[in-house]
Amino acid sequence: MAARTLYDKIWDAHLVGTRADGNSLLYIDLQLLHEVTSPQAFEGLTLNNRPLWRVNANLATPDHNVPTNNREAGLDGITDSVALEQVITLDKNCKDFGVEQFDIKDRRQGIVHVVGPEQGATLPGMTIVCGDSHTSTHGAFAALAQGIGTSEVEHVMATQCLVQNKAKNYAVNVTGALAPGVSSKDLILAIIGRLGTAGATGHTLEYRGPAIQALTMEARMTLCNMSIEAGARAGLVAVDDTTLSYVKGRPFAPTGELWDQAEAYWRTLHSDAGAEFDMELNIDAGLIAPQVTWGTSPEMVVSIDGQVPDPAAMDDAVASEAATHALAYMGLDAGTDITDIRVDRVFIGSCTNARIEDLRAAAAQIRGQKLADNVKEAIVVPGSGLVKAQAEAEGLDAIFSAAGFQWRAAGCSMCLGMNPDRVGPGEHCASTSNRNFEGRQGHMARTHLVSPAMAAAAGIAGHFVDIREAR
């Protein structure tokens, strides 16, 4: 057989058939559900009297709408009646259809993309979907994981399949090693800066090379999480020992003989030598500095030692126009040093950066210091109830609280501000999330995407700082 890429292998293993019109039916192993994009899909099933094709291929948890304080109150803690109805609807649908749910009171509740891997529900070689574009996160496990729309959610519920055209292959080869103080968040921001926000549209990304192999699973998840910000529905990393040791022993992971069989298969989940990619990008990790976004698209990113770019100096008229717009929205002047941008809020959380290693990195940056006076609020929102418990066991919550950072309960929170956690109009937020779109974190909010350590350091200094300098 011809040399195949990792994506080709997972695709082939799940291909049910290809129709005369060129569309393929792809079998789906796992669907993750949350309260926002599932109600209309469940309703569709009910209206058409269709059952779930495979009940135990679905796993649900509420995350987008849940409040991050007063969680002891459970549903009563949700003050917004429309949001409450949505969370209750998920409860009801899961009960009616028999879907396993970690509900608002469950300690395993959290952001779907944190919960799946944590539970071992996410396994190598799987096809995974969720009505959420950051489903690409699970690609860190060599699972073909993609975000889908609500009609597709319903389609997978009813048929266990997705109708799709195969994407092309895009290799991102990362050599060298990340410098101290530089994380996989900086790496992915730098990659998006190079590719552009539509650079990988129609492709599946595979992150490869020594710098990727050196990353922990959590760091790989951060990387794959933002594949969609370069336009790719999915991002992948090959299976290695790091993958296997992370998965082993998790609640949903296979055991005993099943594990041995699975491991033998999983070990084949890498691109063959000589496999051809449609596109390739080569990056030296050693050259990457901590990154900060200055605009309203993740591709509008620059190194911490850089300046806000000048739209007038841009060759491309469309890019120049977009940059002019972005600077007006962000209230920034061309030429400003990034380290001179003051921050009003800090958000440490989201499916990109709310795992235990992220919280450790942030805590290490602030130990014994205090939040700057000009910072109105800094919140730390763990990705799941279990991450929260782990952080508390390590005393991280105490470090955050002592520094004036608020310690909250798990959910999406200020990543998109559907719950009460929002950034105010005109305020600058150092955020570990994944989107700096206009209004994403609140009406007229100004988001700067950074790594957890960079966000924490900005909270202490009151403006962005180069965390490499203190080392």
Added chain:
Amino acid sequence: MQAFSEHTGQAVPLDRVNVDTDQIIPKQFLKSIKRTGFGDYLFDAWRFNDPGDIGVTPNERQINTEFVLNQPHYQGASVLLARDNFGCGSSREHAVWALLEFGLRVVIAPSFADIFYSNCFKNGLLPIVLEEEVIAKLFELARGDLHLQIDLPSQSVTLPDGTAHNFDIAPGLKEKMLSGMDDIAMSLSERHLIEAF
């Protein structure tokens, strides 16, 4: 879903690249558990100066008269002209529901984001990819009163002067649009294949 065969309507130009689904329909409206009720909030942060919320109707809002969709000239337009990478970001299908409910039937752009593009075909909103130069010309003409005639069977967009531009579309997607067929019913007709898998 609504089937789509042909459509004639006025074009309204939205001159921004990378229009994301957070702009098309902001998050506060996603709390709804329905498939309808999103049209009033399409491009909410651009159409209005005050932050909106579910249940607040447009006539209670501060309208941004400068935004193109609010200009009297474009009232009733049903063809949206857009720039590169339209619909990027979140997978929310609510974006497509909002565009349709607002009265738009076609979006013409040099490129679309993947998830948005496939969401269009579940609902009967026709996304058309045309070359950059053609789009530039359409943007120019749409400052006036540009009515475009879109014909899906022949895959063409015809200008008032009779010039026609052809567009590509995957045969399977075209078929689906023309028939308005339910995807699930179609896949279930291949039940034996899925069961055998």
